[in-house]
Amino acid sequence: MGLNEAPLLFQFEVASSENLAFIPMAVRFNLDRFGLRISLAQWQLLPYEDRRLLARFPVDDDTQIEPNFDHALFEMLRTHANVEPEWFSPDESPxxxxxxxxxxxxxxxxxxxxxxxxxxxxxxxxxxxxxxxxxxxxxxxxxxxxxxxxxxxxxxxxxx
Incomplete structure (x- = not known):
């Protein structure tokens, strides 16, 4: 499964996330499924195009379908913020x-x-x-x- 053509935003998110200043639900989903945590400040340190790319990743519960979200996030944060996301153990049965x-x-x-x-x-x-x-x-x-x-x-x- 490839990237979506555009960032995945619900209508209720458009006003607050259209410029991707806030972390969209699609990115939150992928953070949760990979067991990664970033702060809003870290998110906002990423260039707009990087945030846009992260918001284009699929929202499928199977981490094997698109395993590159975590790698992309790590590289972006290292490059632009000199930090790494925090790890946690994802809930096995949310x-x-x-x-x-x-x-x-x-x-x-x-x-x-x-x-x-x-x-x-x-x-x-x-x-x-x-x-x-x-x-x-x-x-x-x-x-x-x-x-x-x-x-x-x-x-x-x-x-x-």
Whole structure:
């Protein structure tokens, strides 16, 4: 599987990530699947074209399909920031992979937003990357400003 033609951005990300000043969900997904952590400051030290390239990597859960994300990130950070990403052990069974059960964090985030949590059938119909995004946006106990726009974009909440 090759790189996408353009950076993968959801509509709810365009305003904050169009210039790639913030780490897009596609890059966050790949950081998580490879067990890498970088700070926003490190991300912003990378030239725009490098950030754009990292945002073009596929968002497939199989690290064997596109194993070069981690290598590219390491080289870019060494070259432009003289740092390396921090390693961590990726979760072997993250909640978003379970298509049958809506994670507690997603239900809690929906309640904070005054929305109904996705029904199990709705959750199961989401693409794995969409489930990842909602789970990622729901990991903290306070309301996330991107959660409601993501729910709307994924057809889980009525448009305004």
């Amino acid at each position: 909640a978003w992979r379970d298509a049958a059960t809506v994670p507690e964090g997603v239900a809690r985030q929906a309640a904070l937003a005054g929305l109904a949590a996705p029904a199990a059938a709705q959750w199961a119909q989401l693409a794995p990357f969409q489930r990842y995004v909602l789970a990622k946006l729901s990991r903290k106990p306070e309301a996330n400003h991107d959660f409601v726009p993501a729910m709307r974009e994924f057809g889980l909440a009525a448009p305004r």
